Structure formats: structure tokens, C-alpha cells
Amino acid sequence: MLCELLDGRSYTNKELASAAGVTPPTATAHLQLLQSAGLVVAERRGRCVFHRLTSAEVAHALEQLASIAPSDALHQAQRRKAGALAPLRSCYDHFAGPLAVAMTDRFLSRGMLIERNGGFDIQPDDVWQKLGVELPHTVGKQPFARPCMDWTERRLHISGPLGRQLLSHALDIGWVKRQTVRRGLVLTMPGRVAFQQILGLDTHAVGAESAAS
Amino acid sequence: MLCELLDGRSYTNKELASAAGVTPPTATAHLQLLQSAGLVVAERRGRCVFHRLTSAEVAHALEQLASIAPSDALHQAQRRKAGALAPLRSCYDHFAGPLAVAMTDRFLSRGMLIERNGGFDIQPDDVWQKLGVELPHTVGKQPFARPCMDWTERRLHISGPLGRQLLSHALDIGWVKRQTVRRGLVLTMPGRVAFQQILGLDTHAVGAESAAS
DNA sequence: GTGATCGTTCGCTCATCATCGAAGCGATTG
DNA sequence: CAATCGCTTCGATGATGAGCGAACGATCAC
Structure with missing residues (x-):
């Protein structure tokens, strides 16, 4: 359960x-x-x-x-x-899997996020708006973005409010859809285009209806 | 158990x-x-x-x-x-608690460690030798220093081979001693001096034979 | 060798709890 | 109002397994 x-x-x-x-x-x-x-x-x-x-x-x-x-x-x-849902899936309320790791890397290399003592500091950037992220008005006690260790990738990806917004917006706008298989997500064509245009991410290996057993 | x-x-x-x-x-x-x-x-x-x-x-x-x-x-x-062992203790095989967090912060601010995608990259520095740390000769697949989230502090501290070396050396040289209470560590006078001189850490609040229930 | 200490194996008991069918309750639909 | 659907409560059952005492093997001290 x-x-x-x-x-x-x-x-x-x-x-x-x-x-x-x-x-x-x-x-x-x-x-x-x-x-x-x-x-x-x-x-x-x-x-x-x-x-x-x-x-x-x-x-x-x-x-x-x-x-x-x-x-x-x-x-x-x-x-x-x-095994079946490896390439792209959700972890509780945020993206997980290789795409999530790639997104996180991109945010870091672009300076949109800054790693600091196990947390992520978010930096203003108009790309956030394109991804459906509403920046926090006040600096609350709860960190806006938190790292989550992916145990298949052994790399960090984004959880916390930021991760939640990214996933829910992607679902709302139809970039990804829930798979029938639990926790699986499938990338739609608009989603591919969006991630390519906004973040320059190559999504060729992600979200294809996997035939691997 | x-x-x-x-x-x-x-x-x-x-x-x-x-x-x-x-x-x-x-x-x-x-x-x-x-x-x-x-x-x-x-x-x-x-x-x-x-x-x-x-x-x-x-x-x-x-x-x-x-x-x-x-x-x-x-x-x-x-x-x-x-509750009793809060100030300084061991987490499996490495330091935990406020002192561990403070040490980690000091390593980061001095550039001896660099945070990178959820791991720590270690930088050569003669301070490492003073702390009993033998730098890895080859860059193995296993990260030399890994972050470990302390659930009382909610901050990162160092685990992995580096954390192991730091604790075992401190025990060997008598900077800290195991407490009778499980997982507790007590800072000795030489330990206080060493951490003050080598890292400039103020250890006034750490390791005192706590009277708190 | 003899005795002491530590750990394991064996056989048994007893309590716990997961599970189910049947019945009851509340909400929705027609 | 009647019928249906979903969830919960109730009572009973059956199996699992945690726990112990006693006996046994292994190791160490003298």
C-alpha cells in the first residue's frame, strides 16, 4: 500500500x-x-x-x-x-528520474539555483515563470526548494514547494501525463518541445513507451 | 537493537x-x-x-x-x-551533532571542501593532515566525502570515508572519548585545543558533561 | 583436565493479529 | 423513497511467531 x-x-x-x-x-x-x-x-x-x-x-x-x-x-x-518506470516518474509530489536530475543540473549551471548547505537558494529569473513557478514573496522558514536524493540515480533532484510547482504545472499544461503504471510519467510532444526550448534539454531518451521488461 | x-x-x-x-x-x-x-x-x-x-x-x-x-x-x-546526546555524538561511523555541522561549514568556507551535486569534492590542504585525514590517491567511483542529513540539526555534515577518518583519528589521538551513554561523545581538553587551533572552532558549548535530563 | 562463559539449537507455550464474512451506516443516484 | 455503492464495525478463526527454559557445543582461564 x-x-x-x-x-x-x-x-x-x-x-x-x-x-x-x-x-x-x-x-x-x-x-x-x-x-x-x-x-x-x-x-x-x-x-x-x-x-x-x-x-x-x-x-x-x-x-x-x-x-x-x-x-x-x-x-x-x-x-x-x-524498473519499468525508470526514465521519468514522480517522487511523492515532484519529478524524479534522469530528467529531474538533468533539470536540476541545468538550473544549477544557469545560476537559477544555488546550492547552499544542503538546500537550494532560488534566484529570480524569467525562466521560472515559463515553467509555471511562482517565486515566493516572503522568505519563509521552510526552504522553497529542497534536495531529494534519487536512489536509482544517486543524484540530487528538486523537492519542496519548487518541485511541487514544477510537476503540477507540467501536469496542468499537459507537458507530462500520468501513466497507468504507478508513478510513471510520460512526456508529451508539447512537453518535449517546451523542455527543449526553455531549458535546452535533450529529451530523446525520456518518456518513450519503454519496451524493456 | x-x-x-x-x-x-x-x-x-x-x-x-x-x-x-x-x-x-x-x-x-x-x-x-x-x-x-x-x-x-x-x-x-x-x-x-x-x-x-x-x-x-x-x-x-x-x-x-x-x-x-x-x-x-x-x-x-x-x-x-x-535528547541527552545532542551536542556531540557519532552517527554510525562519523561525527554528528552541532560540532559536526560547524566543522563542515568551516571546511566549506575555507574551500577545503566544495559542494557539488549532492556530494563533496575534497581539495588538497595541509590542514587535512593535521586532522589525520589521508587524501585518496586515486579518484575512485565511491565519493570520498558524502553529505549526511542530521535530523536534529536539519543540516548537512560529512559521512563517507572522510567522515570515518575524522572520527577514528579523533578517537585514536584522544580528542574525543566515547561516553557511557550510547552514541555520545565527550570532547577532551586536547580536543578542544586542537579544534580551536586547527579550525578556529569555538567549542564552549560542546561536549560538557551535560546536566540536562 | 575442570569449570566458567558465551552462543546456539530445540521444543513448547501463549498471545497477538491478520484475515474474512456478515451486517450496519452514510452518501449518492434514479 | 428505493436501490446501489463504498466504507466500517463486529465477531470468529486460524496461523504466525515471539518468547522462554533446558540442553548442547565452543571457547577461554586456571
Whole structure:
């Protein structure tokens, strides 16, 4: 269930039950456990109850666990999934995978972001607006952009409010679409053009309907 | 048991059994589980068997879990411990806590380390030798210095081979000593002098035999 | 060799908890 | 209002596995 929720979206009891291969009552019991442990939060909308991870910290901890988990038969299915969605995916609420790393590198080399003691300082630039990012008016206590270690790439990419804005804008405007496979994203043609024009990113290897097993 | 092992040291079956409040047979069974899960490794020396965490990755994942764990009664004891050892401690095999963060800042501001894409590039400097650090002769694939997020400070400090060398040298030369309380380190007078002279660090608030509960 | 210490194996017990079917509740649809 | 759908509660069951004491093997001290 937690792996299912790692994409940052909300799922209903029924969806999580079928994902875990159990009946709804069992899923209810388990989700109550997760909720009392503070790992997930539930939100009632109509007759449906949507569950999602509490915070990016929880997602991060899960990723850490996944990175040290042995590859026994139980996790084989999850691993296969993870392999299939390698090139471009979402990590909780922001981009992950090679494209996310490439974007981050580009921001850094252009001076739009500056690395400082494990955080990112954002610099004003009109490119941000093109990417749908609204710069913070006030300098809050929470960092606007935070680094997130990608455990397949072993490189940093952007999480925090900035990462959230980048992904949600890309989804809104249709640059990327959610794949049916969990956590997978597929780059659309407008998205390819946009990333090429705005950032000069070569997206030839990203988001193609992968045939790799 | 895992919390006990977080200081990077090896512990015997008996020690871990008493730390967990169970009998040796139970500890044996549990440690075999942890071993088959790849979390710990066992090493036989004489009639004793020493258990330690498999890697820094495991330690890191545990820290991540601790950072999202709710503070219910079960973990109260651990929390109290964590509170007591705040100023200076070890994280698996390297320094942690405010002093570690201050050291890292000093290395960065002096240009001895350069932050780059989530890693640290080390620069030649004769100060390294004074700190007991042997610079790597070949540029290996594994980064020599890696950042480690301290979940109490929420700042980066140094792990990896560099962090390991810094701590082991400081222990060897008597700059710091292991506290009886787990993971705690206490700064000795020579250590104070050394950090002041070599790095200009003010250590007035660090390592004093804390009276805080 | 003898005794002490440490760890493991064995067999057993007991509590816990995951799981399910059936029934109940609330919301939506017609 | 009636029917449907989704989620939860309830009660019962069954299996898992944590835990212990006792016995055994291995190592060290004298």
C-alpha cells in the first residue's frame, strides 16, 4: 500500500485493498494502523475516503528503506515496476528520474539555483515563470526548494514547494501525463518541445513507451 | 537493537539482549532475522560474536525512520537518550551533532571542501593532515566525502570515508572519548585545543558533561 | 583436565493479529 | 423513497511467531 502511495496521489480503500490483494475490511484495519502511526492521512470526499502519505518526509523514509531492501521474491513485483518506470516518474509530489536530475543540473549551471548547505537558494529569473513557478514573496522558514536524493540515480533532484510547482504545472499544461503504471510519467510532444526550448534539454531518451521488461 | 547499533560499534549477543530486555535465545533469533534481511553482519571473535550494521545506508535509513516516528510511550526511552546526546555524538561511523555541522561549514568556507551535486569534492590542504585525514590517491567511483542529513540539526555534515577518518583519528589521538551513554561523545581538553587551533572552532558549548535530563 | 562463559539449537507455550464474512451506516443516484 | 455503492464495525478463526527454559557445543582461564 505504501509503495502504491509513493506517487503522492490519493487512493481509495478499495484501490489499496486490491493493490495489496486483500479484502476491504482488511485494508480498513491496516490503513487505520498506518494512520495512527502518522504515515498516512485520510480525507473523506462524498462516500469515498482518500488516503495519502502524510508528508514528503514519509515518502523519503520509504525510499530509503527501499534502497536497502533485499531483492527477495516478495518484492520482485515491486522491483519490476520500479524498473519499468525508470526514465521519468514522480517522487511523492515532484519529478524524479534522469530528467529531474538533468533539470536540476541545468538550473544549477544557469545560476537559477544555488546550492547552499544542503538546500537550494532560488534566484529570480524569467525562466521560472515559463515553467509555471511562482517565486515566493516572503522568505519563509521552510526552504522553497529542497534536495531529494534519487536512489536509482544517486543524484540530487528538486523537492519542496519548487518541485511541487514544477510537476503540477507540467501536469496542468499537459507537458507530462500520468501513466497507468504507478508513478510513471510520460512526456508529451508539447512537453518535449517546451523542455527543449526553455531549458535546452535533450529529451530523446525520456518518456518513450519503454519496451524493456 | 538497531538503535543500539546506530553508533556504528559492534555489540555482542548478550549486550543486545539486555539492551532489548530479552533473553539470549530471543536475541539470537532476532539477530538471525536482521542478518538474513541484510541489516546487520556478524563476526566471530573467539567465543564472542560481534554484530554491527551492514552499511552506512542502513544507518541512514534508520535515522530517516526515527525522524518520522511518532513519539509514543514505547520510544520515550530512546527519545530521552537522543535528547541527552545532542551536542556531540557519532552517527554510525562519523561525527554528528552541532560540532559536526560547524566543522563542515568551516571546511566549506575555507574551500577545503566544495559542494557539488549532492556530494563533496575534497581539495588538497595541509590542514587535512593535521586532522589525520589521508587524501585518496586515486579518484575512485565511491565519493570520498558524502553529505549526511542530521535530523536534529536539519543540516548537512560529512559521512563517507572522510567522515570515518575524522572520527577514528579523533578517537585514536584522544580528542574525543566515547561516553557511557550510547552514541555520545565527550570532547577532551586536547580536543578542544586542537579544534580551536586547527579550525578556529569555538567549542564552549560542546561536549560538557551535560546536566540536562 | 575442570569449570566458567558465551552462543546456539530445540521444543513448547501463549498471545497477538491478520484475515474474512456478515451486517450496519452514510452518501449518492434514479 | 428505493436501490446501489463504498466504507466500517463486529465477531470468529486460524496461523504466525515471539518468547522462554533446558540442553548442547565452543571457547577461554586456571
